[in-house]
Amino acid sequence: MPSHAIPSPLLRARPPAPSAAAAAATGRRAPSRVVAALGGGGPAGRGMEQQQQLAGDGSRSPVKEKPLVSTIGKSTNILWHNCPIGQSERQNLLGQKGCVIWITGLSGSGKSTLACALSRELHCSGHLTYVLDGDNLRHGLNRDLSFKAEDRAENIRRVGEVAKLFADAGIICIASLISPYRRDRDACRVLLPESRFIEVFMDLPLEICEARDPKGLYKLARSGKIKGFTGIDDPYESPVNSEIVIKMVDGECPSPKAMAQHVLCYLEENGYLQA
Numbered sequence: 001m002p003s004h005a006i007p008s009p010l011l012r013a014r015p016p017a018p019s020a021a022a023a024a025a026t027g028r029r030a031p032s033r034v035v036a037a038l039g040g041g042g043p044a045g046r047g048m049e050q051q052q053q054l055a056g057d058g059s060r061s062p063v064k065e066k067p068l069v070s071t072i073g074k075s076t077n078i079l080w081h082n083c084p085i086g087q088s089e090r091q092n093l094l095g096q097k098g099c100v101i102w103i104t105g106l107s108g109s110g111k112s113t114l115a116c117a118l119s120r121e122l123h124c125s126g127h128l129t130y131v132l133d134g135d136n137l138r139h140g141l142n143r144d145l146s147f148k149a150e151d152r153a154e155n156i157r158r159v160g161e162v163a164k165l166f167a168d169a170g171i172i173c174i175a176s177l178i179s180p181y182r183r184d185r186d187a188c189r190v191l192l193p194e195s196r197f198i199e200v201f202m203d204l205p206l207e208i209c210e211a212r213d214p215k216g217l218y219k220l221a222r223s224g225k226i227k228g229f230t231g232i233d234d235p236y237e238s239p240v241n242s243e244i245v246i247k248m249v250d251g252e253c254p255s256p257k258a259m260a261q262h263v264l265c266y267l268e269e270n271g272y273l274q275a
Helices: 020-026 033-038 043-051 087-094 111-124 149-168 182-191 206-212 217-222 256-269
Strands: 070-072 075-078 099-104 129-133 172-176 197-202 244-246
Touching (some): 099 111, 111 172, 149 172
Parallel strands (some): 099 172
């Protein structure tokens, strides 16, 4: 049956409505033609009547309001569409609060290691996460961007917008990027209201990160084969008020599990692991 077809019970012939005189004789009230046409006199019926606005020429056509469109950046004539299922409903379904855990630090500081360890710990405790890794995103979403300052800024802007969508979906989003410029990280923080942006600073010395050099990039940068490498010939602006700071303890780097537990404690204490 087509979706617009009338259900078969409604196709049956209705008995004629009693006249006013007949209704008076039986003590019953004669039904209104409008109510009968709308299928009842309840709130739905009244709502439909209220939607019928009389036009100036006496017609019964409803008057429709013109939708409010906007211009955002280079996009014109766009309209925001609301959905009846919002962030709170999605969070209640998942039993957690959507947020963005933004891990920043030098190359080789352990950002991706922490992101994966944290994702595993949360997954094992029944929480839904997604990791946005800087290198992984440059395979697709940001493959058209270089490592020049303006492209770095656009890289972070895009990731910030994607992370915002994940948080709105009720997911704990873990973003792992060098993100060297403070203004770009702060712009991502502004996207997330109600303290949903949790900055984790991997505060490890450059010499430790360079000694690790897991991708061999520091060696290439020192030899001049890579230009604009963060920490060598391009600056890294350390956060000034991160929610979480990961440091060396007694000259030793904390284990992946210890780092993940540090972040987990923060999430538990601040109510992110329940809706």
